[in-house]
Every structure is written in structure tokens, then in C-alpha cells.
Amino acid sequence: MKIVKMETFRVPPRWLFLRIETDEGIVGWGEPIVEGRAETVAAAVAEVSDLLIGTDPRRIEDHWQVLAKGGFYRGGPVLSSALAGIDQALWDIKGKALGVPVYELLGGPVRDRVRVYRWLGGATASELTDSAHQAVAEGYDAVKLNASDQLRHLDTPAAVRGIVARLTALREAVGWDVDIAVDFHGRLSTGMARRTLPLVEPLLPLFVEEPVLPEFSRDLAPLAAATAVPLATGERLYSRWDFRDVLPTGIAVAQPDLSHAGGISEVRRIAAMAEAYDVALAPHCPLGPIAFAASLHIDFATPNFLIQEQSLALHAPYDNPLLSHLVDPAAFHYADGHVTPPPGPGLGIEIDEEAVRRAASEGHRWRNQIWRHGDGSFAEW
Template sequence: MKISAIRAYAARVGIRNQLLVKVETDAGVYGWGESGLSGRELAVIGAVEHYAGFLTGRDPLAISALWQEMYRSQYFEGGRVLTAAISAIDIALHDIKGKALGVPVYELLGGRNRDVIPTFATTSAPPGPEMIAQAQSLVDAGWRAMRLSVSGHEEKAVYEPREHIAETARWCVETRKALGEKIVLGVDFHHRLSVAEAASFCQKMPSGTLDFIEEPIRDETPEAYESLRRMTDVPFAIGEEFASKWQFLPYIERDIHQFNRLDVCNVGGLTESMKVAGWSEAHYVDMMPHNPLGPVCTAATLHFAAAVANFAWLETRSSPVETHLGFDDATLFPLCPQLDGAVYKVPEVPGLGIEVDETLLKEARFTPWEAPHLKRRDGSVTNW
């Protein structure tokens, strides 16, 4: 069996673009993968085309060797664009190998550790009574872990952290009072804060209010996170934008964080994800995968979550209070993971357990999208 073609499709699905990659073989077996570099899909397509040039005609079952060749085949190794392309191809190769051998992908990763995959959901209403009502509805529906809204994310042009952290902290405290101590609560600041702002936010709440704070500051400097670590006891959940095991390395080995928000569609696919999981297990860091993309990402991450021992929760964006509005459209994805209450059942079918209507995918249009280019009130650029 040889790779006969690699095809990349960037298309608007629901409220966002998805970049899906299909790897075909001369035996008629094919696999699907997905890239996670949202907003830069065209750059990733270029990288996929580069890789297709030397992967065509190769053995699709030699996944590890092909990963190494993709990563090391140019002088400039790695980088988010390249590893996003590698991720999609690597996931598709696992899909092919699972189908060829007649086993679910998690069997290629060492077998499953669990039968169901617990998820965490995210409220969509801004901090306030409606957010608490949404959180309570999630509890009533079976969720035991969730991410609360933060003030200011609804604004599309200007973001001033100091205007929002007090409001967010206030409603986090109120939500904890309303839901009690047994529910896991966190917030995601999308790396919008400075060290001082993040510390101020955490210090405005009683200890134990939050079980995690996600991406409070940017990740380029581990020392900055170490500084923040000394100022707060709130566990950190970071890593969704990390593009290799090497980016995770200082955070894991220096005991900076407690949850890895690894994205299998950014970090280098399932091959790289399993390596990060092993390091994390040795340091008692739990895996809490990033999963805001499409059904291919969800399917791949389910197999990863089934196979690793140190797993906490999988992100879902299909809860009753927040949906990606058609991103898992059953007409385009006739076979894809579906929530069963607050959990996903581990797939039993060979490969990823995903099917895509390629005819409809070809008809779907790609819509260029830019993340909000936020500024502060003084006109300076800040993070989205």
C-alpha cells in the first residue's frame, strides 16, 4: 500500500473555517486529518502541498518515520505552520493504519484506559446571573467541570484588562457559591493579561474559587509563568498554541503548570501528542485537550484521551449553552462523534470513526477570517 494523493480542503463549516486533509492510498484506504491553525489555513495548505511532493508513493503505515522526515526535511525545522500541516497528515495516517488493521486508532496508541471521555463545557453568557443560570443548567445536564465566561470577550475592538478582571472575579465567586464545592470551575483569559493583571485577578477571589485559570498570559517566556506561579495558588491550564514537545518541555520539567491544553491538530498530531503525554505523566501534569475545531479533531482527540492514563477532561463546544452552530453538521459528517450527555463514548469502529461527504466539502466555500485585532483605549495593539 502506497500513498497516492494528499488533498487539503479549507471550507467554512458552521461559524468557522475548517482545514481538513485527506490522505489517499492505492489500496483504496484513506484517512482524514485536521489542522488547528485557525485563521492561517492558506499557509498550512502550502505546507501540505510541500509534504505531498515527497510523501506520495510512500508507505502510509510508517507513521513515525514519516513524521520525522516531515519535521526534519527542511533546514528550518518546526514552527506552527509546519506542525499544523504535519498534525493533519499524521492524524490521517493513523486513520489509514487503523482501518487497514481493522482496529480503532487508540489500539495503535497502546489501547484504551477508559470507556467514556468526560468533557468540560463553557458558558456563553457574560458574567452575571445568566452565566450562573447556564452553569447550573450544565450541572443539571451532567457536567461536573466547566469554564466560566470572562468579562470583555464580547467586545470586538477594544480590550482593557483592568476594566474587566474585577467583574469576572466577582461572578466567579458568586458562581462558586451557587454551585458548591464539588463542581470544577475555570476561566480562560486567552493570554490577554500581563503577569501583574493575572495576579491581581487571582488575588481578588478566595482561595479555592477556581480550579484552573487557562492561558492568563502569553507563553513565550516560561519565566513569566514562574513569576505568576509565585503570586497565586490557582492551577494553570496552558499549551493549546504549543507546536511541539519542545515547547511543552520547560513547563513540564519546571513544574509550572498542572493541566496541558494540548491540541492534537497543532502539536504534531497523535505521534507528538503521545510523547507530551508521557512526559506529563512523569510530572503529574494532567491532559486537558484543546478541542474547538471540527469533528475530525474531536475524533482524533477522543482516541488520544482514551489511550493516555493522565487525562482530565476534553473540551467540548457542543454543550446546550454553547454550540459551534453546525460545525458537526451530520450532512457533511455522516459519521462523527456525538455527545452522550456530558461524555463521549470511546469509538469502537476501525480508524478514527469519522466519515466526510467529500462532494459537499468540495462545494463548501472558504471564507477568509481574521481574529479580532484588539487595541487598548490608548491605541496600542493588545492580544486577542
């Protein structure tokens, strides 16, 4: 079996899909993307395709080593994300060639279903609680929200109390049987995190995600020691080497992204490293169906898995395209806040290629927001 063709597709709202075709008619799909840099990652995939066309796609580990290390300059979000999508597609091909789901190739399932959480949309406390009530009505027992808008390096007491009030209102709305995960998006400075997290402790969040920027991840130990709130980080870390200095800091949850951190192959290794530090795995995935499927295969085969992010109802519960590019949307079977294994071989989903090509003809130029403080200076989004 040989790789004969590689194509990328910019699919709205902000995705990049990769199609790898073989001379035996087996096609694998991956999702290499840096949100807001789709064109750049597509160019990186095209550049490394020279190393893949004409080769056997089943030599996944050898391809991973060459693509990750064969260039003098390595790593970083763009190259690691290009590699991640390619890796997903190669696992998809191998599973299809053998007629088995990818999780079987990873040692088989260690659970029968995967717990997922739903993002909450809304700018006000009442909108958030309405969204939470909807999520609970749909069977979810875990939700996640952004805890704040932009924050200054050391913001006012009112800003801190506003965060606490927002989370308190949500906790009162859903009760104690629902887990609440809190995402700060790196908007807290270390000083603000030390001030804020102890006030959040009584609300017992499942975890607090990215309390500080990834640049300071290796310095999380004092923060972890100063709070009982479980800390989570990792969506902006791209390899096991990036996680090497973070896992011993006392974080509770590692959050590598299957489309950023080297794909299935590398996240599998990160998960094993995390287990040695008693750190749970909760893959980051606010992306499309291919990245979600790849994440699920890791989840089913990983003992220290905690919970899975997914983009169904991501801030737009009534207009979400996660399932619109699948031949069978029921491949992701949701019930009681859990998802069962995708039924087919490989990644277990069948991509509607016609729908993808139609969407890609429209394309996208998604960019994240740029925020500024009241004085005009840049603010973390």
C-alpha cells in the first residue's frame, strides 16, 4: 500500500481537514489545524507531503519520527499540528486496512463509554444558568464555561468578586450533582490566580483550566500548592517534551489537543507520562468531527482518562456543524452525557466528502478576537 495523494480543505467555521488517499482505495482523514492559522498549517502539510507520497502509510511510528525530527527546526504549534492531522489520517488508514477501530490497535478499550461535557454560552449569569439548565435537560452532568472576560494584571476587587458571583450563581442553579469546569484562558496573572482561586474553592469546580498563560506552565507548582482547586493545562503544549516540566508541578489534569500535540501517537505517550504523576487526561477538542473521533479513541484506551471536551453546542447550541460532515451523524451516539465508541473501523466515522468539498469551496478566514484594555493596551483573549 502506498500514499498517492494528500489534500487539505478549509471547512467552516474554522477547521482544516486532511484527506490521504492510497493506491488501494483506502482513504484516511485527519484534522491538522491551528485555529486562525489554517492557511499556514495547510502549507506545512503540503511541504512535508514530499516525505510521504509513495510511502507505506502503515509505518505510522516511522513517519512520526521523520516528520517530527527530520527537519532541523522542529516543534511549535504549526509543525506539530500538521503532524497531528497526518498522524490521525495514518491511524485511520491502518484501522480501515485491518478492519478494526483505532482503539483496538492501542490495546483495546478500558471503558464502555466516554464522559463528555457541554460548553455553556452566555454573557450574563442568567444566560449561563439558562444554558446550564438546557445542558442538564439534555443529560449532561458536566459543563464548562469561561470564568471572566478580559482582566488586568492585578484587577479590582470587584472583578474578582464578579468571577466568584458568576460561578456561585451557576453552582446554585445546577446543584452539587453536576460538575463545573472553569476555563480562564490564561487571563489571570499568577498574582490574580493566587487571589482568585481560594475564593473559588468552596464551589468545588471539577478543575480550573489555564489559570495562567502556557509560558508560565512550568512555574505552576507554587500555585498548585496554594489552592485545593484541581489545576488543568496543556492545550497550548505540543509534545511530551513540553509536558515534561509541567507534569511534576502538581497539576491534576493534562489537556493535550489531538490536532496540536502530534496526534494520536504523541497524545498516547503524553497520557502514559501523565499517569506516572497521578495526572488525569482530558483532551482539548473545540474542533471538528475528525479531531473529536481521534480523541475518543485515545479516551477509550487510556486508563487515566477523565472527561472529553467536544464542540457540540459550543456557544451555538442550535447551529453547530460538528455532525454535518458525517455520512451518519449517529456515529457519535450521545446518551446521558456520554458517547459510545464510533462503530466503524479506523477512526470509526465516514466523512461526507461531497459535503466537505462544498464547504471548502466557501472556505474561511477565521481569526480569534483581539482584545484591548481600557487604556488601549493588549489584553489576553
